[in-house]
Amino acid sequence: MSQIAGHLEPYLVLAGMLFAIGSFGFLARRNAISMLMSIELMLNAVNLAALALGAFIPSLAGQGAAFALLIIAVAAAEATVGLAIVIAIFRNRKTPLVDEYDTMRQ
Amino acid sequence: MPLPDVIPFIGLGWSDVLFLLLGGVVLAAAFGVVFGRDIIKSGLFLILTLGALAGIYVMLGAAIVAGAQVLVYIGAISVLILFAIMLTQSKVAPLKLAFQTQVAPAALAAVLLALLFGLAFGSTDWGSTVFTDTPAATGTAPVAAALFGPYLLAFEIASVLILAAVIGGLYLAMEPKGDEVGEELL
Amino acid sequence: MPILSLIIFAPLLGALGIAFLPSSRPSLVRFAALGISLITFALSLGMLLGIRGQSGEFAFSEQLSWIPSFGITYHLGVDGLSSALVVLTTLLSWICILASFGPIQTRVKEYFISFLILETGMLGVFLSLDLFLFYIFWEIVLVPMYLIIGIWGGADRIYATIKFVLYTLVGSLLMLVAILATAFSHQAATGSWTGAFDLLALRGTITDPTLQILGFAAFALAFAIKVPMFPFHTWLPDAHVQAPTAGSVILAGVLLKLGGYGFIRFAIPLFPDGAHLFAPLMIALSVIAIIYGALVAIVQTDLKKLIAYSSVSHMGFVTLGIFTFNQQGVDGAILQMLNHGLITSGLFLLVGIGYERTHDREIAKMGGWAVRTPVYAALFGFFLFASVGLPGLSGFAGEFLVLLGAFIANPMVAGASTLVMILAAVYLLYMYQRVFTGPLSPFLKGLGAKLTDVTPTEILTLAPLATLIVIFGVMPTLLTSSFAKSVETFLMSAISTVGQ
Amino acid sequence: MSNELLTLAPLITVIVGAIAVLISDMVTPNRNHAPVAVALAALGATAALLISQGGSSASALGGSYVAGPFVAYLGLLGISIVAITLLIAPAYLAARNYPTAELAAILLFALAGAIILGAATDLVTLFVGLELMVIPGYVLAGYAKRDPLSTEGAVKYFLLGSFSSAILLFGIVVLWGAAGTASLNGIATALASGNASAGLAVALALITTGSAFKIAAVPFHYWTPDAYQGSPTPITGYLSVGPKVGAFVLLIKLFVIALAPLAALWIPVMVVLAAATMTLGNLVALTQSNVKRMLAYSSIAHTGYLMVGIVAAGAGEAAGVAGVLFYAAAYAFMNLGAFAFLTALQDRPGATTQLSDLAGLGRKHPRMAILAAIFLLSLTGIPPTAGFFAKTYVILAAVQAGGPATILAVIAVLNAAIAAFYYLRVIVYLFMRDPAEPAVQVAEGPMLRAGLLIAAIGTVALGLAPTPIIEAVIQALAT
CATH class of the missing domain: 1.20.5 (Single alpha-helices involved in coiled-coils or other helix-helix interfaces)
Known part of the structure; x- marks a missing residue:
């Protein structure tokens, strides 16, 4: 049997790293769309974790895939609304850079 | 001619190699997403990340999720994102101003987070784990x-x-x- | 007939009725408010007459289930102590309303509505026997007083009113936590919420030493701010100076008494151990307040502020008397509360009457006032002498009894406080001399014919107070006998668990 | 099967109502009244169904939806929130040329999410329900899509909201794997018998962080002021109440039910978060001169008070959850009332909500000012209003719980005194200052008036006679 791919931990560690990269992107990027893409990375990390746990933990067999499909659906809904908001604000402000949205602090 | 289960010299199975390969692509492409100065390239890297992940999903026996990943994520969400990028890019937003001032603390936080996840998930006893690789x-x-x-x-x-x-x-x-x-x- | 509920809610119902009167007819509103407060006064006198026929510690007891999930009840009752304070409240209320006829000319309707709600709150505090109900009335008092100072007050009214509210609120909110902790400890001990908020059920049952100490500290803070004790007194001069005359009168006459009443009715009987622990501190703070109030009063240049600081000094006698834990001291404290209510109210009314004519309270500008308005000067002198503690007027008996009690408890304290009585005589008489005697000052001369003497209405507001001051001055036992039983129970409950 | 349909009937009614609203908007040319009427009818029908289900609990769809008094209570509360919002918003939106139909439909979708949150018994359903409740919120925040401030608030709300959803979701998935089940009760059983592992600790940390974002607890609060200030005023009222109540239902389900065996781990964190949330929210609210932004910060402070109840519940005090539920109802009425009042002041586009705009309103519009004063006094916690009793209830629970919760109770009351300062300052402007020039216009349409009146009645009734709600709350928790 495989030494790496046959165990649960490597998948979870990969998911954790992907999640960390995604959160870095969210915290560091200025562009709203980049931030949205970073969130997508985080959600995919979650999906990977869900599938791995579903594949390895007997009591969750088959549920991982179902959970992941639901997460994809939720992510799709979120992205729809998010992109619509980005388009709406771009129409108003002509910039996708989030840290320039600071009218209210002034 | 059937390939040997374990690759000689390296001591790893084929699936291990595949996992490392796909995992490497996932991480590298994810880096491309968050570090890319050109946002359109970021979007393309995102598609690559998602594609490589779909491969790992297949390895985990979740072909149906992999299919959904390709259809919904790559086919719809990513394209939507690319579409939005093109709609909103303008000369007003110089591409090089990609990062906020807090990039260094964010990087530090992310590294710590990755370490934490790695240590925590690696050291956790997840109970009896069996790779259920049966069609059922x-x-x-x-x-x-x-x-x-x-x-x-x-x-x-x-x-x-x-x-x-x-x-x-x-x-x-x-x-x-x-x-x-x-x-x-x- | 639920006479106590009737007394509490008559002003509130009246306020609701007034809300429907047209604001274009202020005199109608004024007389309606006066009528309501007189009815309430009459009801309270009826209660006072009826109380003699009642047996038990609390008369006219009413108890209805209100929030059964926590054993919170609508529980009212009256004894000698609270009945005296209730009558003082209803008396001062109608006097204040009458005294507001002239000075209050803007937003008359809102003013009288606020005042009547205030009266309901004060009466509720004196008549509640359920801690939760008590707390609610306690807080209700805050809102109309806030409005009265904030809307109809002087130039710096907003600063004064916010200070007043914040001081009071900090204390009372901690008291709320203590009330809840007390209730819960009762629930934990008995396994049921029944009686968890009931004063009579709780009295003498709190044995947890931590709760005794912290509970007393929280209650004492709330009451100390209200009295106000040194060093929590700083809101009082501001509030007094900025409040309209009737606001000052009710503040000095009743609101400060809520603190003293709280000590006697709630804080000490519930937490006797805590009270004894803190007693030396409370006595020390009382003596400081007595001395400090008098000293600061000497240097005041504003008439109202001077009387406000003299209030701090006089109220120090109240807390001093309470914490002697002996009959003389407590008798004296209660007498002092009632007398201070009558005398200081009179003084604030008089300052207000003077202000109506001069629109100024600067002592330095006055002088020789007696030349032009002899009746006013005589009345002022009368209340002043009562305040100084002239034997034969009611101010004397209270302070004398407190000092007697203090002497039994600690002669040093009594000595220090006696000194202040002389000090008080000094600053009040010195003020009187500067304002009323000597040649007429240029400022007063400049007012010409505007400087009129007191009107019959004004005399009507002062006469009841003066009469009572004389009656109680000659026969203080009239009062002490009426609340003798309350003092007896108080002293019992203040000692009962200490020996454990 | 018909039983299951009956159990699900309220949920289905809300969703069908949302679709009906959109259809009504297509068939009638009148763009404002028909959708609101349809939505209110759907709300009424849902309320009737919830009441008729009342006290008995029943489950549907294999136990993933459990109806009962808890759902009925939350559903009716949600219906009140949506109904008041629908009464106060249309005039405001119409004056600015925004439609009402989408608002009504989106609010109903969010209500469906809230009902699912209340009824869910497993992590997966809980999460999807949560998303159904919050995603409409992002749309609502940006509802004034031609207004840069509104879209700016929306983009911040959306980004932080999605970020926190991802964090929360990762925690949920790890918890799900570690416990080996999605069922909330099952997780509690598994955690009670197993040992706390590192993975579980990570899950707890992720869930705590994600939830703290959702309820806007300090230091995860910084999206709220912008999102609240930018949104159209009546929608801000909804956003400060609806999603917040929903997020606290999430907290009850996750922390008080599923993670109860780990209470010793999360209570200290929650205590610190709650104390920081109250204190910072109040201190910053103190410095605001814009009433709308002040209310936004004060809503952070109210989050802190609500967390006191969660802490008490974690310490094993059932009254903690009861306190949260009661507080939620009181907060809904008084805060929506306060925002309804601000809505009335913004009669015409461009009207601001600076403190100075309120000066002297008590003289020009006494009735409106008195209503505002009631809401403000209730938010301060002065008896006999709903806010007073709500605060008392959570503090009582905290005192009962003892230990760190008691210290939290003392911090909470001291905070109430700070809060009194800025709430009373508004009353100062209303009644104690001379009228502003030019005088503020006040909109007093019949619907707005009805919304204000319902909020005021709720605020006063919950304070004077809290017993029916207390009994409802206790019944809701009995099952």
Whole structure:
């Protein structure tokens, strides 16, 4: 049997790293769309974790895939609304850079 | 000629190599997403990340999720994102101003987070873990059983959620009709 | 007939009725408010007459289930102590309303509505026997007083009113936590919420030493701010100076008494151990307040502020008397509360009457006032002498008894406080001399014919107070006998669990 | 099967109502009244169904939806929130040329999400329900899509909201794997018998962080002021109440039910978060001169008070959850009332909500000012209003719980005194200052008036006679 791919931990560690990269992107990027893409990375990390746990933990067999499909659906809904908001604000402000949205602090 | 289960010299199985390869692509492409100065390239890297992940999903016996990943994520969401990028890019937003000032603390936080996850997930006893690589466990039947069993309500609600999101998204993204309505400060 | 509920809610119902009167007819509103407060006064006198026929510690007891899940009841009752304070409240209320006829000319309707709600709150505090109900009335008092100072007050009214509210609120909110902790400890001990908020059920049952100490500290803070004890007194001069005359009168006459009443009715009987622990501190703070109030009063240049600081000094006698834990001291404290209510109210009314004519309270500008308005000067002198503690007027008996009690408890304290009585005589008489005697000052001369003497209405507001000051001055036992039983129970409950 | 349909009937009614609203908007040319009428009818029908289900609990869809008094209570509360919002918003939106139909439909979708949150018994359904409740919120925040401030608030709300959803979701998935089940009760059983592992600790940390974002607890609060200030005023009222109540239902389900065996781990964190949330929210609210932004910060402070109840519940005090539920109802009425009042002041586009705009309103519009004063006094916690009793209830629970919760109770009351300062300052402007020039216009349409009146009645009734609600709350928790 495989030494790496046959165990649960490597998948979870990969998911954790992907999640960390995604959160870095969210915290560091200025562009709203980049931030949205970073969130997508985080959600995919979650999906990977869900599938791995579903594949390895007997009591969750088959549920991982179902959970992941639901997460994809939720992510799709979120992205729809998010992109619509980005388009709406771009129409108003002509910039996708989030840290320039600071009218209210002034 | 059947390949040997374990690759000589390296001591790893084929699936291990495949996992390392795909995992490497996932991480590298993810780095491309968050570090890319050109946002369009970021978008393309995102598609690459998602594609490599789909490969790992297949390895985990979740071909149906991999399919959904390709169709929904790559086919719809990513394209939507690329579309939005093209809609909103302008000369007003110089591409090189990609990062906020807090990039260094964010990087530090992310490294610590990755370490934490690695240590925590690696050291946790997850109980008896068996890779259920049988058709009975990885086919579409158990997925359907879960979706129409314990998760039926969630499944139904997900469709309502998408309906709500589409209605809201349409409302927000539609060009306002008629003339501008004067000043609207609060 | 639920006479106590009737007394509490008559002003509130009246306020509701007034809300429907047209604001274009202020005199109608004024007389309606006066009528309501007189009815309430009459009801309270009826209660006072009826109380003699009642047996038991609390008369006219009413108890209805209100929030059964927590054993919170609508529980009212009256004894000698609270009946005296209730009558003082209803008396001062109608006097204040009458005294507001002239000075209050803007937003008349809102003013009288606020005042009547205030009266309901004060009466509720004196008549509640359920801690939760008590707390609610306690807080209700805050809102109309806030409005009265904030809307009809002087130039710096907003600063004064916010200070007043914040001081009071900090204390009372901690008291709320203590009330809840007390209730819960009762629930934990008995396994049921029944009686968890009931004063009579709780009295003498709190044995947890931590709760005794912390509970008393929280209650004492709330009451100390209200009295006000040194060093929590700084809101009082501001509030007094900025409040309209009737506001000052009710503040000095009743609101400060809520603190003293709280000590006697709630804080000490519930937490006797805590009270004894803190007693030396409370006595020390009382003596400081007595001395400090008098010293600061000497240097005041504003008439109202001078009387406000003299209030701090006089109220120090109240807390001093309470914490002697002996009959003389407590008798004296209660007498002092009632007398201070009558005398200081009179003084604030008089300052207000003077202000109506001069629109100024600067002592330095006055002088020789007696030449032009002898009746006013005589009345002022009368209340002043009562305040100084002239034997034969009611101010004397209270302070004398407190000092007697203090002497029994600690002769040093009594000695220090006696000194202040002389000090008080000094600053009040010195003020009187500067304002009323000597040649007429240029400022007063400049007012010409505007400087009139007191009107019959004004005399009507002062006469009841003066009469009572004389009656109680000659026969203080009239009062002490009426609340003798309350003092007896208080002393019992203040000692009962200490020996454990 | 018909029983299951009956159990699900309220949920289905809300969703069908949302679709009916959109259809009514298509068939009638009148863009404002028909959708609201349809939505209110749907709300009424749902309320009737919830009441008729009342006290008995029943489950549907394999136990993933459990109806009962808890759902009925939350559902009726949600219906009140949506109904008041629908009464106060249309005039405001119409004056600015925004439609009402989408608002009504989106609010109903969010209500459906809230009902699912209340009824869910497993992590997956809980999460999808949560998303159904919050995603409409992003749309609502940006509802004034031609207004840069509104879209700016929306983009911040959306980004932080999605970020926190991802964090929360990761925690949920790890918890799900570690416990080996999605069922909330099952997780509690598994955690009670198993040992706390590193993975579980990570799950707990992720869930705590994600939830703290959702309820806007300090230091995860910084999206709220912008999102609240930018949104159209009546929608801000909804956003400060609806999603917040929903997020606290999430907290009850996750922390008080599923993670109860780990209470010793999360209570200290929650205590610190709650104390920081109250204190910072109040201190910053103190410095605001814009009433709307002040209310936004004060809503952070109210989050802190609500967390006191969660802490008490974690310490094993059932009254903690009861306190949260009661507080939620009181907060809904008084805060929506306060925002309804601000809505009335913004009669015409461009009207601001600076403190100075309120000066002297008590003289020009006494009735409106008195209503505002009631809401403000209730938010301060002065008896006999709903806010007073709500605060008392959570503090009582905290005192009962003892230990760190008691210290939290003392911090909470001291904070109430700070809060009194800025709430009373508004009353100062209303009644104690001379009228502003030019005088503020006040909109007093019949619907707005009805919304204000309902909020005021709720605020006063919950304070004077809290017993029916207390009994409802206790009944809701009995099952």
